[in-house]
Amino acid sequence: MCVGLPAKVVKVREGMAIIDASGARREVSAELIDELEPGDYVMVHAGIAIAKITKDDQSETDEIMEAL
Template identity: 45%
Template sequence: MCLAIPARVVELLPGQQAVVDLSGVRKQVSIALVDDAQLGDYVIVHVGYAIGKIDPEEAERTLALFAELASAQGDA
C-alpha cells in the first residue's frame, strides 16, 4: 500500500525543489512533477516527490482526518 499526504508549499528552492509543511514538520521535496507549484499551494507528497496539486479545502479535510486517526490511536 502506498501513502501520499497533502503538504503546503512554504518555500521554493532552486533545482525544482521546495520546502513543504505538514503540521509543523518541514521537509525538502522535489516538485519536478508539478511544474506549476507555487507558494501556498497544497501538493500530494509521496516518498520525497510532489506528485500533484490538491484543492486546499480537500487538503484540510484530509489532514483533519489524519489528525483524528492519530488521536484515536493514542486513545487505544
C-alpha cells in the same frame, strides 16, 4: 498500502520545494509539478510532490488522518 500526505509549499527553487506538513518542514522534489508556487498545496509521497491539491483537500485529508 501507501499514503500520500498533504502539505503547504513554503519555498520553491531549482526543482525542489520546502513544504510544511502539519508543522514539519521538509525538502521534497517538485519536478513533477509545473508552475508550483509558495502557498500552493500538494500531495507528497516518498519525498516527491506528486499532485497539486486544494486547501479543502488538505483539510479533509488532515481530518481523516487524525481520525485514524
